[in-house]
Amino acid sequence: MARYTHSRVSNVASGPVHFGQIPKEHWYQPDSINEAFAEEERGKMVAENVIYGGSVSCVYSSYPAPVFR
Numbered sequence: 001m002a003r004y005t006h007s008r009v010s011n012v013a014s015g016p017v018h019f020g021q022i023p024k025e026h027w028y029q030p031d032s033i034n035e036a037f038a039e040e041e042r043g044k045m046v047a048e049n050v051i052y053g054g055s056v057s058c059v060y061s062s063y064p065a066p067v068f069r
Contacts, residue, residue: 029056
């Protein structure tokens with residue numbers, strides 16, 4: 001499956017294509033986050049129609065994981 005996916009993506013990409021796995025601890029929010037406050041802020045973003053504003057994982061997926069370096 002991975003070889004097939006890489007081939008398909010390479011055919012439509014304008015540059016080199018690389019795949020990697022992001023560790024779970026880089027995807028989810030850290031335990032140090034005040035979840036009550038974060039949930040309230042995500043609710044505000046949803047009310048303001050911010051794309052993916054209510055998504056926890058989308059916020060933390062932008063973390064520069066080593067696979068992207």
